[in-house]
Amino acid sequence: CPEQAINYDIKKEQFTTNMESCSDCKKCIDVCLEGSRIFWGYTATADEIFKEVQKDSIFYYHSGGGVTISGGEPFLQKNFVRELLKKCVFQGVNTAIETCGHVLWENIKFVLPFVDTLFYDLKHMETNRHKKITGVGNGLILENLKKIDAGPQNFPIIVRIPVIPTVNDEDGNIRDLGEFCRNLKKLKEIQLLPYHRFGIETYRKLSMPYDLETLCSPEKEKMEYKAALLQDMGLTVKVGG
Ligand code: SF4
Numbered sequence: 001c002p003e004q005a006i007n008y009d010i011k012k013e014q015f016t017t018n019m020e021s022c023s024d025c026k027k028c029i030d031v032c033l034e035g036s037r038i039f040w041g042y043t044a045t046a047d048e049i050f051k052e053v054q055k056d057s058i059f060y061y062h063s064g065g066g067v068t069i070s071g072g073e074p075f076l077q078k079n080f081v082r083e084l085l086k087k088c089v090f091q092g093v094n095t096a097i098e099t100c101g102h103v104l105w106e107n108i109k110f111v112l113p114f115v116d117t118l119f120y121d122l123k124h125m126e127t128n129r130h131k132k133i134t135g136v137g138n139g140l141i142l143e144n145l146k147k148i149d150a151g152p153q154n155f156p157i158i159v160r161i162p163v164i165p166t167v168n169d170e171d172g173n174i175r176d177l178g179e180f181c182r183n184l185k186k187l188k189e190i191q192l193l194p195y196h197r198f199g200i201e202t203y204r205k206l207s208m209p210y211d212l213e214t215l216c217s218p219e220k221e222k223m224e225y226k227a228a229l230l231q232d233m234g235l236t237v238k239v240g241g
Pocket residue numbers: 001002003004005006017021022023024025026027028029
């Protein structure tokens with residue numbers, strides 16, 4: 001590695017890559033005899049992705065399904081996402097987008113005319129706690145959701161709440177999130193998503209620390225109890241995505 005980004009971790013007995021030093025030159029991939037170093041992702045235009053979408057158009061036509069763009073954060077690539085969704089809409093393919101909401105309002109507004117369903121993540125109603133668990137406060141996220149709800153488009157909003165034990169699963173927080181959602185005119189339902197551990201392997205491959213490694217997924221009964229808290233407030237709730 002010309003950047004000295006690859007090191008052997010004696011304690012973990014594995015190679016790690018310092019992604020801050022990595023320049024993406026891919027030289028390590030070319031010389032790795034075992035093929036254990038691979039490069040994920042590729043660059044593509046909206047036209048190229050739309051050609052892939054069209055291959056499945058017969059299924060969309062019969063099932064009413066369509067294209068969901070998730071992340072990372074789709075609204076950070078507003079030009080690409082708008083272009084792709086516009087093509088889908090003109091071809092009669094349903095579109096959905098999944099966002100964390102922590103993006104400039106201008107980016108969201110630019111894409112919204114081509115969205116049929118919006119999935120919006122909410123995690124905590126106390127901004128200080130939100131900052132502690134995600135690195136940012138919740139002000140922009142809640143403000144953007146209110147603006148979307150008040151906007152001219154008439155698509156349904158599905159709020160997704162990851163339920164993470166000891167992080168955001170307090171009854172008070174679930175109720176506060178419910179109270180906020182109750183005021184949304186476009187809300188179709190709330191989806192409570194139990195924390196899962198699928199990301200651990202991905203983080204390991206990327207040599208990134210995974211802070212929630214010791215947490216277990218919440219039990220089914222606990223998820224049903226949290227759902228009941230919201231249902232008692234008159235909200236439509238689904239456990240799972
Ligand atoms: S791609 Fe591989 S060789 Fe290139 S800088 Fe990153 S770790 Fe080093």
